[in-house]
Amino acid sequence: GNSVTQMEGPVTLSEEAFLTINCTYTATGYPSLFWYVQYPGEGLQLLLKATKADDKGSNKGFEATYRKETTSFHLEKGSVQVSDSAVYFCALSDTGNNRLAFGKGNQVVVIP
């Protein structure tokens, strides 16, 4: 079945540092890929998405590129801020039924 794997453990980094969160997937067909973010005390929000190979999703300075050859969708941001502290979830959706499969999430803590 479809599944998403995120790198283990929380990520702690200093303000203005470069952020990378790894995400790989297993899927049949041609899924769409997503990053969702959950800020403290809030619900999950869609951060960015890509619907086909080589597409790049971007939003709020975050980027991720759909790499079919490596089945990856790594999230990157060049210079993080304290306000980026949140939990980040990688997800994919089945072709056709919009069912989302999530990774375990990574907590990101940005220190001033």
Place this chain on the structure above:
Amino acid sequence: EAGVAQSPRYKIIEKRQSVAFWCNPISGHATLYWYQQILGQGPKLLIQFQNNGVVDDSQLPKDRFSAERLKGVDSTLKIQPAKLEDSAVYLCASSLERRLRGEQYFGPGTRLTVT
């Protein structure tokens, strides 16, 4: 535009008791989802509705969980009887239609603790 509303926000019950959660999706959203998020894990889909019909309930433990979406708007998720392993955050989400791949809007969730 109002977001997805859920209530209650927190609930503590003893095992073998019953509990119900309520969700009001964004106005006009035909598709509604219930997810279970256990601490340290990503959300897992329990059930998906299209209007008031069930599209996918393959991961719903039907011996104790039930859900309905009367009139294709509000939805209720019930657990009866609860077990310790049901402790989790229950998330409701909605989307405009099934084909808008992955653009789901989530509510704040209900945190359930079963003691």
